Amino acid sequence: MEAGDAGNGSAAAAQIKGSGDDASCKPLPPCCVKAKAGVPEAEAKCHDTVVSGWFTEPQSRFGKTSKVQYYNNPMWPGEAHSLKVEKILYQGKSPYQEILVFESSTYGNVLVLDGIVQLTDKDECAYQEMVTHLPLCSIPSPKNVLVVGGGDGGVLREIARHDSVETIDICEIDQLVIDVCKEFFPNLSMGFKDPRVRLHVGDAVDFLRDSPEGKYDAIIVDSSDPIGPAQALVEKPFIQTIARALKAGGVLCNLAESMWLHTHLIQDMLSICRQTFKGGVHYAWTSVPTYPSGVIGFLLCAKEGPPVNFLTPVNPIEKIQGATKAGKELRFYNSEIHRAAFVLPTFVRRELESYTTCSTSTEKEKPKESVSKSQKIKILLNNAILTAS
Amino acid sequence: MEAGDAGNGSAAAAQIKGSGDDASCKPLPPCCVKAKAGVPEAEAKCHDTVVSGWFTEPQSRFGKTSKVQYYNNPMWPGEAHSLKVEKILYQGKSPYQEILVFESSTYGNVLVLDGIVQLTDKDECAYQEMVTHLPLCSIPSPKNVLVVGGGDGGVLREIARHDSVETIDICEIDQLVIDVCKEFFPNLSMGFKDPRVRLHVGDAVDFLRDSPEGKYDAIIVDSSDPIGPAQALVEKPFIQTIARALKAGGVLCNLAESMWLHTHLIQDMLSICRQTFKGGVHYAWTSVPTYPSGVIGFLLCAKEGPPVNFLTPVNPIEKIQGATKAGKELRFYNSEIHRAAFVLPTFVRRELESYTTCSTSTEKEKPKESVSKSQKIKILLNNAILTAS
Numbered sequence: 001m002e003a004g005d006a007g008n009g010s011a012a013a014a015q016i017k018g019s020g021d022d023a024s025c026k027p028l029p030p031c032c033v034k035a036k037a038g039v040p041e042a043e044a045k046c047h048d049t050v051v052s053g054w055f056t057e058p059q060s061r062f063g064k065t066s067k068v069q070y071y072n073n074p075m076w077p078g079e080a081h082s083l084k085v086e087k088i089l090y091q092g093k094s095p096y097q098e099i100l101v102f103e104s105s106t107y108g109n110v111l112v113l114d115g116i117v118q119l120t121d122k123d124e125c126a127y128q129e130m131v132t133h134l135p136l137c138s139i140p141s142p143k144n145v146l147v148v149g150g151g152d153g154g155v156l157r158e159i160a161r162h163d164s165v166e167t168i169d170i171c172e173i174d175q176l177v178i179d180v181c182k183e184f185f186p187n188l189s190m191g192f193k194d195p196r197v198r199l200h201v202g203d204a205v206d207f208l209r210d211s212p213e214g215k216y217d218a219i220i221v222d223s224s225d226p227i228g229p230a231q232a233l234v235e236k237p238f239i240q241t242i243a244r245a246l247k248a249g250g251v252l253c254n255l256a257e258s259m260w261l262h263t264h265l266i267q268d269m270l271s272i273c274r275q276t277f278k279g280g281v282h283y284a285w286t287s288v289p290t291y292p293s294g295v296i297g298f299l300l301c302a303k304e305g306p307p308v309n310f311l312t313p314v315n316p317i318e319k320i321q322g323a324t325k326a327g328k329e330l331r332f333y334n335s336e337i338h339r340a341a342f343v344l345p346t347f348v349r350r351e352l353e354s355y356t357t358c359s360t361s362t363e364k365e366k367p368k369e370s371v372s373k374s375q376k377i378k379i380l381l382n383n384a385i386l387t388a389s
Numbered sequence: 390m391e392a393g394d395a396g397n398g399s400a401a402a403a404q405i406k407g408s409g410d411d412a413s414c415k416p417l418p419p420c421c422v423k424a425k426a427g428v429p430e431a432e433a434k435c436h437d438t439v440v441s442g443w444f445t446e447p448q449s450r451f452g453k454t455s456k457v458q459y460y461n462n463p464m465w466p467g468e469a470h471s472l473k474v475e476k477i478l479y480q481g482k483s484p485y486q487e488i489l490v491f492e493s494s495t496y497g498n499v500l501v502l503d504g505i506v507q508l509t510d511k512d513e514c515a516y517q518e519m520v521t522h523l524p525l526c527s528i529p530s531p532k533n534v535l536v537v538g539g540g541d542g543g544v545l546r547e548i549a550r551h552d553s554v555e556t557i558d559i560c561e562i563d564q565l566v567i568d569v570c571k572e573f574f575p576n577l578s579m580g581f582k583d584p585r586v587r588l589h590v591g592d593a594v595d596f597l598r599d600s601p602e603g604k605y606d607a608i609i610v611d612s613s614d615p616i617g618p619a620q621a622l623v624e625k626p627f628i629q630t631i632a633r634a635l636k637a638g639g640v641l642c643n644l645a646e647s648m649w650l651h652t653h654l655i656q657d658m659l660s661i662c663r664q665t666f667k668g669g670v671h672y673a674w675t676s677v678p679t680y681p682s683g684v685i686g687f688l689l690c691a692k693e694g695p696p697v698n699f700l701t702p703v704n705p706i707e708k709i710q711g712a713t714k715a716g717k718e719l720r721f722y723n724s725e726i727h728r729a730a731f732v733l734p735t736f737v738r739r740e741l742e743s744y745t746t747c748s749t750s751t752e753k754e755k756p757k758e759s760v761s762k763s764q765k766i767k768i769l770l771n772n773a774i775l776t777a778s
Binding site for chain 1 (some may be wrong): 442458466467468469470471472473493494495496512514515619649674676677682683684718719720721722723725726728729732734735736738
């Protein structure tokens with residue numbers, strides 16, 4: 001595998017066109033910092049070692065005094081997180097994104113897509129385990145599971161712990177991500193080895209449109225940030241397509257950004273999901289040091305049907321035979337962390353509660369269709385399970 | 390107030406001498422990254438804009454193309470977090486530390502001591518509210534409270550929400566920190582205005598030695614990292630001095646670093662506290678974006694006496710009259726977050742459980758005095774309260 005190794009160019013063009021032409025495609029709220037991801041240069045120029053979020057060769061070498069090299073992630077306005085680089089392992093470009101892998105000095109190998117850190121060996125456990133077991137431990141006996149994105153294989157590795165699962169479909173658009181991760185992240189890509197896994201390389205929108213209605217018990221959207229190829233994955237048509245592919249009482253776990261930085265984006269996603277998923281929508285979060293502000297959020301959504309209580313895992317991981325020994329031990333997730341993930345700081349609770357209507361222009365023109373008070377997220381009610389009495 | 394404004398030089402010398410001469414003073418474990426804080430230059434040289442963790446003037450100015458300025462915190466090996474600087478508000482040096490205040494573009498004003506970010510307007514709520522209410526809401530009716538450090542006033546602001554409190558002593562060694570925060574952090578230093586507050590500028594070791602035995606219901610150590618002037622605050626003699634000053638059933642809240650980065654330091658602190666506090670020692674953590682790895686930990690310790698159950702707040706903040714309106718609303722803390730803070734990721738649980746003996750050389754020479762298995766932290770037992778059943 002070499003730098004610049006390409007994939008399917010025409011597929012990429014089709015995917016980008018598909019997103020852009022969608023009438024429901026709306027711009028990100030102006031306050032959403034992710035909108036800056038397309039023009040990182042302005043932020044990146046502060047560092048000698050970084051151009052557009054990419055590691056570059058040092059500009060001066062004086063033997064022992066040559067500069068320390070850092071990879072810098074300047075995607076969040078006003079702040080940047082840098083990781084010390086030991087060695088660049090891979091640089092390349094697929095039809096969808098730029099891919100960088102480097103060995104860091106203290107976080108193991110690091111995967112970067114379009115300048116944004118996706119995972120590191122050190123802290124991938126928190127993300128992979130939470131995004132998988134929050135949904136799968138919330139339903140009694142998941143059988144058919146779909147992963148959208150997830151080309152690194154980490155979510156597959158986690159799903160494989162569930163012995164009730166019969167088929168694991170994965171729809172990843174970028175073959176190059178899969179290939180690169182198989183080479184540099186064996187502890188994640190091991191997930192592809194499970195015989196229940198069926199890989200589909202292509203557009204998840206097309207894949208889901210062709211899927212039988214009510215096929216899946218759980219769908220996990222393990223995408224990159226909602227900019228570029230992944231933008232369509234947080235929009236209403238896609239959310240509706242997902243809902244259609246789920247069984248009654250089936251569940252979706254979608255990424256939902258940082259509670260410290262992206263409240264407006266979270267509100268928009270909550271609104272969209274709430275309109276579609278009548279079985280309940282809940283926000284959860286966890287600690288991931290290498291993500292902006294050190295946290296990542298999840299939206300847990302249930303399709304109408306048999307009731308789902310996300311806050312008390314009905315299918316606790318500790319009771320699944322062999323679950324914590326399959327391949328390797330769990331490092332982050334447990335049933336207590338599951339419940340604690342739904343407990344929100346006061347400011348988050350307040351901001352999500354005060355959100356009563358979707359802020360899109362389309363909806364502003366139709367006030368009668370705005371979200372009613374009774375549809376507000378039931379965060380207080382759910383958190384009450386943990387309330388001292 | 391001007392840059393270089395000095396304080397009491399002789400007091401500083403005495404304090405440093407006091408720490409250094411103490412026979413119990415042991416080096417930090419080699420794995421502890423904080424040991425590098427004294428020589429930040431090696432890490433800091435990666436950025437043009439930064440020397441020793443300090444903002445410097447841009448090296449080139451070309452009108453509109455001049456570089457964006459970042460403040461960089463390079464104290465953690467292999468990573469750095471940077472905040473965009475709008476304006477330097479203060480630079481100075483007290484006998485104890487270098488003090489920097491700047492206005493950031495997205496985190497409000499930022500306080501930096503000896504190159505390490507102490508607080509920002511944006512996320513100070515998480516730290517100040519948790520370090521205060523975790524201990525104070527765990528005991529029925531706190532009356533006498535002591536703050537060690539805390540010169541910014543934020544913890545005082547939070548203690549003031551408790552109407553049962555009669556006296557709030559604060560022992561801060563650095564008058565300049567207090568003065569600077571009164572000027573640039575009015576939302577924190579407002580804590581000094583409460584009539585119950587009695588300020589003592591000086592060495593906390595001396596202050597506690599002169600305090601009556603059993604005086605305090607709660608002691609909160611709101612210090613900088615355990616390097617330099619604050620190093621003595623995590624050592625056994627000081628912990629014993631604190632215990633002496635507490636009532637039976639009184640509680641201590643001490644800072645306990647990041648679960649992602651500093652396991653060995655946490656283990657050492659746990660061991661020391663466990664030897665002294667027989668009423669229980671518990672680790673808790675919370676999200677603070679501008680601290681290394683995005684989290685900070687707390688050690689909650691209870692002196693033998695009336696039993697204290699830290700995990701279920703006996704004195705819930707929501708039931709204290711006027712508590713959430715005193716000055717300003719709570720932004721982060723609530724009773725659910727209190728309970729969730731004690732829930733640990735699996736790897737943290739495992740590492741703290743496997744820790745059976747203190748690793749200091751003194752203790753290695755006395756195997757019979759090593760910590761017995763029965764003294765292990767009761768993390769599983771406590772977390773069971775949140776276990777799904």
